Amino acid sequence: MKNTALLIIDMINDFQFSHGPILAKKCEIITNPILQLKKKMKSFGCPIIYVNDHYQLWRSDIDQLITHCTNEYSKNIIHKIAPSSDDYIFIKPHYSAFYETPLNSLLGYLKIENLILTGVAGNICILFTANDAHMRNYTLYVPEDCIASNNDQDNIHALKIMETTLKATITSSTKIKFN
Secondary structure, three states, X not given: OOOEEEEEEXXXXXXXXXXXXXXXXXXXXXXXXXXXXXXXXXXXXXXXXXXEEOOOOOOOOHHHHHHHHOOOOOHHHHHHHOOOOOOEXXXXXXXXXXXXXXXXXXXXXXXXXXXXXXXXXXXXXXXXXXXXXHHOOOEXXXXXXXXXXXXXXXXXXXXXXXXXXXXXXXXXXXXXXXX
């Protein structure tokens, strides 16, 4: 797939909220498929873009964000999935990766037409990002093995909305073709 970018949303996470420990366990499951997809996409020269909550730091300093978020729930996830030096990194003030971030400007500059959405939470930040991407005419792919929500039913429901309303292709990360 030409003109495609991978978005990794909110995987640098402190999980310090009511369902945080549950979501952290689900993130442990989706981390390896995301990393495999990232590796594959990099081999095709596709940009990798991390978009993350700011955790009241309001800085794009990834090292500071990682230090702030690392704890007993997150340490195994963060140290595996931390961005590489050539990845793009944005912080976001709210659910959507597009809301008050320079994401759309970067995607335009890179001539991106297709987005692959990964990360958490599927029923909140991924869904809101998918909605905003759809409204901007991006073609969407959501690998179901690369997103998670606190509740499995909420995740299934979000995937169905993304597929039926937002016209996203829902598939496995291993079935996304890049040729």
